[in-house]
Amino acid sequence: MLYRENGQFKTSYRADQQIFPIAQDRVVMALLLVFALAVVPLVMPEYFFRAVLIPFLILSLAALGLNILVGYCGQISLGTGAFMAVGAYAAYNFQVRIEGMPLIVSLLMGGVCATVVGVLFGIPSLRIKGLYLAVATLAAQFFIDWSFLRIKWFTNDSSSGSVSVAGMNVFGLPIDTPVQKYLFCLAFLIVFGLLAKNLVRGHIGREWMAIRDMDVAAAVIGIRPVYAKLSAFAVSSFIVGVAGALWGFVHLGSWEPAAFNIDRSFQLLFMVIIGGLGSIMGSFFGAAFIVVLPIVLDNLPYWFGIPIDTALAAHLTYMIFGALIVFFLIVEPHGLARLWSTAKEKLRLWPFPH
Amino acid sequence: MNRLKPIALTVALVAAHLATPALAQDKVQFFPSLTGRTGPVAPNATPFANGYADYMKLVNLRGGINGVKTLVEECETAYATDKGVECYERLKGKHGGATVFQPLSTGITFALTEKAPNDKVPLITSGYGRSDSADGGIFKWNFPLIGHYWVAGDTVLQHIAKKEGGWDKLKGKKIGVVYHDSPFGKELLPIMQERAAMHGFELLLLPVPAPGVEQKAIWLQVRQQRPDFVVMQTWGVMTPTAIKEAVATGYPREKMFGTWWSGAEPDLRDVGAAAKGYSAVMMQHGAEPQSTVVQDILSKVHGPGQGTGPKEEVGSVLYMRGVVGAMLAVEGVRAAQERFGKGKVMSGEQARWGYENLNLTQAKLDALGFKGVLRPVSTSCVDHMGSAWTRVHTWDGAKFTWASDWLQADEALIRPLVKNSAEKYAGEKKLTRRPPADCQS
Numbered sequence: 121m122l123y124r125e126n127g128q129f130k131t132s133y134r135a136d137q138q139i140f141p142i143a144q145d146r147v148v149m150a151l152l153l154v155f156a157l158a159v160v161p162l163v164m165p166e167y168f169f170r171a172v173l174i175p176f177l178i179l180s181l182a183a184l185g186l187n188i189l190v191g192y193c194g195q196i197s198l199g200t201g202a203f204m205a206v207g208a209y210a211a212y213n214f215q216v217r218i219e220g221m222p223l224i225v226s227l228l229m230g231g232v233c234a235t236v237v238g239v240l241f242g243i244p245s246l247r248i249k250g251l252y253l254a255v256a257t258l259a260a261q262f263f264i265d266w267s268f269l270r271i272k273w274f275t276n277d278s279s280s281g282s283v284s285v286a287g288m289n290v291f292g293l294p295i296d297t298p299v300q301k302y303l304f305c306l307a308f309l310i311v312f313g314l315l316a317k318n319l320v321r322g323h324i325g326r327e328w329m330a331i332r333d334m335d336v337a338a339a340v341i342g343i344r345p346v347y348a349k350l351s352a353f354a355v356s357s358f359i360v361g362v363a364g365a366l367w368g369f370v371h372l373g374s375w376e377p378a379a380f381n382i383d384r385s386f387q388l389l390f391m392v393i394i395g396g397l398g399s400i401m402g403s404f405f406g407a408a409f410i411v412v413l414p415i416v417l418d419n420l421p422y423w424f425g426i427p428i429d430t431a432l433a434a435h436l437t438y439m440i441f442g443a444l445i446v447f448f449l450i451v452e453p454h455g456l457a458r459l460w461s462t463a464k465e466k467l468r469l470w471p472f473p474h
Numbered sequence: 475m476n477r478l479k480p481i482a483l484t485v486a487l488v489a490a491h492l493a494t495p496a497l498a499q500d501k502v503q504f505f506p507s508l509t510g511r512t513g514p515v516a517p518n519a520t521p522f523a524n525g526y527a528d529y530m531k532l533v534n535l536r537g538g539i540n541g542v543k544t545l546v547e548e549c550e551t552a553y554a555t556d557k558g559v560e561c562y563e564r565l566k567g568k569h570g571g572a573t574v575f576q577p578l579s580t581g582i583t584f585a586l587t588e589k590a591p592n593d594k595v596p597l598i599t600s601g602y603g604r605s606d607s608a609d610g611g612i613f614k615w616n617f618p619l620i621g622h623y624w625v626a627g628d629t630v631l632q633h634i635a636k637k638e639g640g641w642d643k644l645k646g647k648k649i650g651v652v653y654h655d656s657p658f659g660k661e662l663l664p665i666m667q668e669r670a671a672m673h674g675f676e677l678l679l680l681p682v683p684a685p686g687v688e689q690k691a692i693w694l695q696v697r698q699q700r701p702d703f704v705v706m707q708t709w710g711v712m713t714p715t716a717i718k719e720a721v722a723t724g725y726p727r728e729k730m731f732g733t734w735w736s737g738a739e740p741d742l743r744d745v746g747a748a749a750k751g752y753s754a755v756m757m758q759h760g761a762e763p764q765s766t767v768v769q770d771i772l773s774k775v776h777g778p779g780q781g782t783g784p785k786e787e788v789g790s791v792l793y794m795r796g797v798v799g800a801m802l803a804v805e806g807v808r809a810a811q812e813r814f815g816k817g818k819v820m821s822g823e824q825a826r827w828g829y830e831n832l833n834l835t836q837a838k839l840d841a842l843g844f845k846g847v848l849r850p851v852s853t854s855c856v857d858h859m860g861s862a863w864t865r866v867h868t869w870d871g872a873k874f875t876w877a878s879d880w881l882q883a884d885e886a887l888i889r890p891l892v893k894n895s896a897e898k899y900a901g902e903k904k905l906t907r908r909p910p911a912d913c914q915s
Binding site (some may be wrong): 281287375 | 509511512516520548549550552555556559560563564567580581584585587588589592604655656657660661663664681684895902903904
């Protein structure tokens, strides 16, 4: 009833090519942005920012990056954690070694370094694909884990191998309080989300999808696989690298290579698969599912007043979480994003289904 | 969230078996407990959490901290840094604010070191965390009370040297260091390298990737290189794995020495008699089943069925470490009350003053039931460690027995190391050393 596009005519190409062609979507999106930018900072308690929202935003960004590679271009990667680590350590090195380096520039340079490494490890994708490629990117994970553990230069000769950053500011504004950190990450996510959405809608995104769907056919119609695959690796690693830098700088403040180990790669891959392959929206859903749900499950016994052993609560969380993953994958193999679009389809017809 | 707070508070009180919910109106001092009851360190971190909880119950049975009851709420970290950070954020504001955090993980300590000064919550990291945080002039909120890794490394080498008949006997020898390849393991290395350079022995570094169950390769190296001694900086499932590998390799257990996270009952029980002769340096206490405080816990807490874990583990090495950790946390608050008002609930900031001005004399320790367990601890603005004594115990096949007299870490060696490292940290973070006036705050 409310969600109906009757009478919304597009009379120009511009109007037809909008990201949100339906007026209601635009309104909801605008409201959501106002809510996220203006309301959330005022009402949420500190715990929410630090433990839920900031990790959610940063991991959404990383999932977005991975989704470009896995969802849009069809190149399975298990090296996401490694590319995050490259972003974080590179940004750290720019920050410590160059006096007066602006924070945003070091974060973006972290992304650039991740791009270089990502493209390097993307080269095998020109010859191999599918599971074989997954194993090749696994090599990136192990190699990069190893180098940040072993090569002291990367950690500025820290005796423990752990690095930390402090005194972050942008144009003189400090990034200290949870609200500032939240807004900082949100700004990154909005900009990158918009860029990614436009990339996948444009000719580059179509090339990626053509390669994903059938690379031989794509090559026949004139798409260069080398260019398409490597550009997907580049864009994906750039976003993932920036997300890694944010994870280290903004969320942890101090980190060791274990923060970006293979578990992180799997976690991100699950986010993309559960959220929805080849969907920008899906990246956010996936991140929300993987970040927020365990915390909620962990807290549920307390909220409902059931005194429960912490160890038992932790085990229960794992069990319920695992069961939910299986449930969602069976009910909707295309991820939460597909559930969302199905819901929207139903809403369009409501209340007169046919 | 706010609507749920009263419910959560009540539940926590009931969960902690702190008598009736009527207590909610009483004054409580909140001690959050970050536990590792699941994950790769569960066998070792569980007794710690149980000891921590039991001692807090004992404090309440003894009348609280000058009448203020203690309250413990746990949050499970599974030894993962990001979960630890989440737990910290969850607990730091609860029940009137956290008094002190004890993360029992070096990774979590590193992350919290960045956060604690903003939140004004002290951290006690007895025997782990940053070794350089013993320098209170730079690390205002960190307290590696009664020992850090460099104390462990120094005293374990002292013990080896003593057995060999002097430091000069170590010249030309080879010492293997099996360590967890993370900040936890690497923190030990500076002191080992310092001593190696001083006395002319060779170090064979043997890093093991987390969680530490993949050790075939490094024990093959031990078999090839035949180091004269092996020092282990291991934790959780990693220690029993190392000992089993050593048994399989045929490396003599008499030549293996653990630091204090590698020498507890869960590490050796599975191997049993085959591990006979293995020694580990202890942060003062070892297994103390005969101590007064353990007898008190057994009769007053476990007697009426209020105990947290199984009765058999009471008094074991890591259980005792939980008890000692809780005692230090409580005594800091007691010290703070001397200054800020007896019988009042201390804020984290006030408690910090207490930890910095801790003066646990032998008489006080004996009165608390720690006779023979601990030696006096006295901290100051400069020295956030307070005591650098250790002892070595040896596994006799079924339990630990003391194998050395008291050892003291060489302050002349460690103090400059701590200072240099702290200065380096301050330089990176653009911090300045606290002025003397700040010491009174």
